[in-house]
Amino acid sequence: MADVLPLKSLRDSADLRHLRQIITGLDEGVILVDPDQSILWANDAALGMHGVESVGALGxxxxxxxxxxxxxxxxxxxxxxxxxxxERVVSGERFSQVVVEVAVAGEDAPRWVHQVRSLVLTDDQDEPECLVMIIQDVSAQFEAEDRFEQSFNANPAPAVICRLCDLRFVKVNQGFIDMTGHDRQAVLSRTVYDIDVLARAEKRDLAKERLCEGRTIPQMEAELDLPAGGTKLVIVAGQPIDMGDQPCMLFTFADLEPRRKAEGELRQSEERFTRTFSLAPVALAIGTLDGHRLCDVNEAFADLTGYAPAEIVGRPLDEAELWETPALRHAIEAEIEAGVAIRDREVRIRVKDGEVIDCIVSTEPISLGGEACVLWAMRDISTRKASERELVHAIEAVMKDTSWLSRSIMEKLARIRAPQLEPQGVGLDELTPREREVLALICRGLDDKSIARTLDVSGNTVRNHVARIYSKIGVNRRNAAAAWARARGFDGDSIPVPHHDGQFSRETAA
Structure with missing residues (x-):
């Protein structure tokens, strides 16, 4: 136990009663201690700060x-x-701002946080007469600081805190460590300008001025130097705060590196698109949905239409009178506005010198610079159409005298003359017997496995037959093959198909 100063007791003095009257209603807790180390009295605030109702309960x-x-x-x-x-009060020590956590005996968790200071009352001879312990309950303040500490450390958003008096970092969270790769202790031993969180900030002078004044630093882009080399693009902002009565600045960051990477990839993609667009051998143009105004054309488009880019870019297609008729223009523009993509549409366009040519047109909706646009692709088929017309004229001339032509040749010439009436490809008579059996089962709805069981052959054999049938008749789907057969009066029912048991079947698939 500490040595006790030879204090004169205040216990039986009238001054004690007066002193009690003075301090009874104070918000601060006050405990009076007698020179013999006995507790003379405590006000209600002090009792409440210890969770007791009487001075005796203090001890x-x-x-x-x-x-x-x-x-x-x-x-x-x-x-x-x-x-x-x-104890320090009893020993006569004068102190202030001592912060302690107080727990009731037998309990592990503290109930209160007290900030304590001492006061020595002396008599007329300036001798200590009474020792006073003055207490403030700062539990709420420290609980708030603990919550802030936990929130600061758990926050995934990168953040650091520096003292304004010396600009030294006093706190750094895991988000900042993960974003930059800095060592935590290395950060806490350095200042704002050792690890420059305002490096290459877009408003660096304003940020430095606000930092010196302890005022809010608005959001701005900056580029942080990383300890392993390279930089990190961020948004940084500063907010003045107090920590333990110390003015500080809280810096928070948003990592813009993913955005910079995405912008770089987008820029590269646009550059590749631009190069492909310019060098493509197919006539290409980009137009807006609003007014169908052309934004860009490539060299092949200029060659096809005869318009130089400067003559047609920026103009609506109807103003350039590119379509053969207004009706055609209205129909195409209506489909574009309805969001319908055009695929290999045969149209006739009017080029700059007034000539009308045959083209195949396709469109695709695209987005350029955040604006909805449409990509036009045009291919000149005038030569092919002229050849087809010449061939039709030749066929018509030959068919005027057909006495020397066989029936098979007549059918083929008729199909060439009117291709829209009969699909291209061979006739049924040019399929092998096995291929006709396979086609018959396709028409009945059987799949490859069922056909293999029915014909008692392997699955690979069936697939080879199906592939040859597709190749001969010019289709690539089962439904199309069945439609091709039925268009020629062949539905498969008329073809007896041997079953693996030796019997013949005309049954359709279930």
Missing amino acids: ATVDEYRQRFQLRYRNNHRLEDNDYPI
Whole structure:
């Protein structure tokens, strides 16, 4: 126990009663200690800060107080007996702003956080007459600081805090460590300008001015240097805060590196599109949906239409009178506005010198610079159409005298003359018997496995037959093959198909 100063007791003095009257209603807790280490009195605030209702519950003496309340520092270290504020008061020590956590004896978790200071009352001879322990309950303040600490550390958004008095970093969270790769201890031993969080900021002068004044730093882009080399594009902002009565600045960051990477990839993609667009051998043009105005054309488009880019870019297609008729223009524009993509549409367009040519047109909706556009692709088929017309004229001339032509040749010439009436490809008589059996089963709805079981052949054999049938008749789907057969009066029912048991079947698939 600490040595006790030879204090004159205030216990039986009228001054004690007057002193009690003065401090009874104070918000601060006040405990009066007698020179013999007994606790003379405590006001209601002090009792409430210890969770008791009477002075006796605090303990009659300093020793009893230590037995009933366990104190520790904020770093969880328990106080030795001589370090208790009440012991230090008794020893005559003057102190202020001692912060301790207070727990009831037998409990592990502290209930309160007290900020304590001492006061020595002296008599007429300037001798200590009464020792006073003055207490403030700062539990709410430290709980708030603990919550902030936990929130700061758990926040995934990168953040650091620096003191304004010396611009030294005092806190850094895991988000900042992960974003930059800095070592935590290395950050906490350095200043804002050692690790420049405002490096290459777009408004660096404004940010430095606000930092010096302790005012809010608005959001701005900056580029942080990384310890491993390279930089990190971020948005940085600063917010003044107080930590333990110390003015500080909280810097928060948003990582813009994914955005920069995406913008770079988008830029490269647009550059590749531009090169492909310019060098494509097919006539290409880009137009807006609003007014069908052309935004760009490639060299092949200029060659096809005869218009130089400067003559047609920026003009609506109807103003350039590119379509052969207004009706055709209205029909195509209506489909574009309805979001319908045109595929290989045969149209006739009017080029710059007034000539009308045959073209195949396709469109595709695209987005350029955030604007909805349409990509036009045109291919000149005038030569092919002229050849087809010449061939039709030749066929018509030959068919005027057909006495020397066979029936098979006549049918083929008729199909060439009117291709829209009969699909291209061979006739049924040019399929092998096995291929006709396979086609018959396709028409009945059987799949490859069922056909293999029916014909008692392997699946690979069936697939080879199907592939040859597709190749001969010019289709690539089962439904199309069945439609081709039925268009020629062949539905498969008329073809007896041998079953693997040796019988013949005309049954259709279930």
